[in-house]
Amino acid sequence: MTSFEETNPCDIPLETVVTALRGFFPEIRDDDVKFIYHGTYNVFEVMGEWIFRFPDISLLNEDGLELIRYENEVLQTLGPHVSLEVPGFEHISEDPELPFAGYRKIPGVSLSTCFDRTTKGIREEMAEKLGGFLSELHSPEVYEAYSERWPTEFTGEAFKEYWEGYYALIQERVSPTLDDDQRAWVTSLFTDYLGDDENFAFEPRVVHGDFDTSNIIVDPDTLKVQGIIDFEETALWDPAADLLFFGEGQNFIDMIMEAYTQPTGPNLEGRMRFLYNRVPLIYISTGIELEYREMVEAGFGMLEARMSLLN
Structure with missing residues (x-):
């Protein structure tokens, strides 16, 4: 897509x-x-x-x-x-x-352009590289290096308050544009997430913030991972945000997790599903704010896909 x-x-x-x-x-x-x-x-x-x-x-x-x-x-x-x-x-x-x-330029192409050409063996090799990279990125050492440069007091309570505020924004700006099924799905998405305190009991780590196949560079012939790009959204956050490969399949996620060596915290799958499913709402909300019809339409297309994929 x-x-x-x-x-x-x-x-x-x-x-x-x-x-x-x-x-x-x-x-x-x-x-x-x-x-x-x-x-x-x-x-x-x-x-x-x-x-x-x-x-x-x-x-x-x-x-x-x-x-x-x-x-x-x-x-x-x-x-x-x-x-x-x-x-x-x-x-x-x-x-x-x-x-x-x-x-x-890091030589290669985005994995998003060729993931459908990968075999099980190639995906296993890829997942080992990606799991290793995320283990390094999410390590206490990187947390300390980042925190020394950008000191912050990240707490689960503050993270929950952030999402409560974001949900209020979605209710005000986006909900009036949704049909009944979409509105019910979004309501369930946020209430289920916000209602479980385990979702905010993770250890914060430095995350890439946009870690998907578009930002993974691979050799177009061998499909070996060459590098990672686009770090403008890097921040101290929930490390689950970098594991959202639902579009590539649960097997690929499982392969990555086999190579991932950092603690995951409680309710990892639930946190991952919420962070993955909230993405279309970003497009819809931002598109409405900027009066950018194409972005809103793209967000609704993503919303329908998410509702079908993870129901």
Whole structure:
């Protein structure tokens, strides 16, 4: 299934991108720049060797610059602790009106483009790599390194309050747009999750925050895992958030968990299901807020798929 980000058109003119890149590559031409997708960033492959990310038009400001600075520092903090390759920003524009960053492309393609070509043996090898990577990322050592740079007092109580507030927002903004079945499903999703205190008794860990097949880079021929990209959502959170491979099947999740060595905390499956199922509501709510019809439609498509998959 094609993601919203893959079909979302670029919202920054190619001429603007090429002109900006000439500060680093004076001889660059228009046909050296290939648009890939548009999520938080407009992402471009440059000269077949680089990836450059220009924030969405709503983030062509100080907020976008801070997002780039944050991810750069996150990568510098995490890089020494993980065995798979992650991006290293080499070119950064700190112009708040046009912030952007570039790194050398990790050779390969997103796993999302070729997961259906994987055999059981390849998936087992992949899962071992991914489980190992997540064990490193979710380790106490990475927690300490991150907390030293970004001190915080994360508590299960505060996490529950966050989701209570988010549910109130969904009730106000999204619920009026849902049909009866959808509304009942969303109500059950939140009330079941919020009603079980075990869901907030986990040990917080540093999470990638968007750990899905689109951000796992593999060799297009051997399908071996080459690296992990897109760390802008990295934070101290519930580690269950990085295990949400329901779309790839329970067997793949089980394979990853066989290689995962960190404590999971209570009610892991329930936490995973909630975090997976709440994703469509993000698209619907954000689309309504931004008056972006295509994002709302994408969210409803995801909602129907989630309701069918995990009922």
